Amino acid sequence: MFNLILFGPPGSGKGTQSEKLIAKYGLKHLSTGDLLRSEIANQTPLGLEAKKIMDKGQLVPDEVVIGMISSALDNNPKAKGFLFDGFPRTSAQAEALDKLLELKNTGIAAMLALEVTEEELVKRLLKRGETSGRSDDTNETVIRARITEYRNKTAVVADYYAQFDKVVAVKGEGTVDDIFGALCKEIDDRM
């Protein structure tokens, strides 16, 4: 198995690049944000609880997302590999992921970290908020709260993978195709 983490702050292009990467490399896309939004759309108890937290721009509890990822790994036994998007987002999630992958005799090949300035992130998300229907994109206060959560709780996840020499920084500004090219080069070097 070949497993990658696509890392970066809200609006850095994780979802956009994931679509292209899974098409090229045949990986299974696991986005905790998408999984949570599908729980919300289905109005499950988990979704209804998560929505209150997501609408404030805060992280949902670790045990909730770890449980979702654990089920997704079990439900895809034939996957060639996984592309994790928006997970892990705390040190506890990173440690839990390592244990789950170890049980399947696999691990993380690399963390690709998209780097984008805060002003560009806010601009992109406000623009998407005009049409996306994502309630956490509609006001700047919530967008900035998401970025603050990223700085306070998520940025350390890169330090966790750096100790195993797994972090590759990639410039996340420019055209979607140029960024995709840069990501592919890093992946091909490691496959």
Ligand code: AP5
């Ligand atoms: P999640 O769904 O993961 O959202 P996010 O990390 O806040 O980031 P986005 O999905 O908004 O951005 P992205 O990096 O995917 O960029 P995108 O490609 O869309 O999480 C949402 C919430 O769920 C969290 O706040 C939290 O509450 C909860 N949650 C999720 N996972 C969790 C976890 N593990 N633990 C706890 N809570 C969790 O691009 C953004 C925009 O920019 C788009 O409009 C796109 O078209 C545009 N764009 C992309 N690339 C470019 C480019 N190169 N140039 C110009 N525009 C571009």
Ligand code: MG
């Ligand atoms: Mg996304």
